[in-house]
């Protein structure tokens with residue numbers, strides 16, 4: 001299994017010379033499974049655009065089946081979807097999985113006057129799947145499970161297990177005021193990689209960001225320790241944090257937990 005980070009920024013894309021190290025695309029992960037050449041994607045932030053172009057370019061090298069899992073419908077997690085080129089190509093298939101009505105969400109995003117064409121302009125064979133927390137979704141020999149995350153309008157954490165390897169994606173979410181989110185710690189137990197919402201510094205969080213639905217690197221470290229994960233990845237960088245600040249955050253966090261890394265657009269983790 002391989003995790004490719006196409007977008008790592010929370011809230012809104014950013015660009016410019018202050019963001020070249022970490023990148024500025026909003027959430028999108030590609031999970032390359034060992035047991036199938038179907039493409040698994042989590043979230044369709046602006047990062048999905050480049051991924052879609054690559055999938056279209058390399059269409060003869062892999063299956064044309066795409067499985068897109070959505071954590072929730074906040075703009076930054078769906079805003080790239082109308083620019084996902086494979087969804088306009090009839091020979092591709094696109095299955096979308098969400099705990100909410102993804103068809104209604106994506107139709108709304110593309111209806112007039114917000115976008116020039118509607119969802120029906122997408123000619124890939126489409127399927128929509130309503131997720132429950134009870135049953136895992138099989139993909140090749142992998143299983144994708146989910147739990148709800150505390151967040152305004154609720155988000156979803158995903159765990160992918162394949163051939164004894166595991167990765168957990170847990171954004172967007174706000175930590176509990178006291179202790180840790182035990183349900184999430186149990187869900188992430190012994191995972192090789194935990195990708196977790198670290199949008200704010202502790203100082204920013206205390207200075208008025210409670211209730212916005214995001215967490216901090218100190219909370220990420222607490223959770224990663226409790227869940228005994230192999231490697232922590234800080235994710236959902238605040239658009240106000242430029243490279244200089246993110247490097248300072250990453251260095252401060254590494255003093256607490258040396259093996260962690262702050263996600264960058266283009267980063268690849270092999271499991």
Ligand SMILES: [Zn+2]
Pocket residue numbers: 072074151155172213
């Ligand atoms: Zn959100």
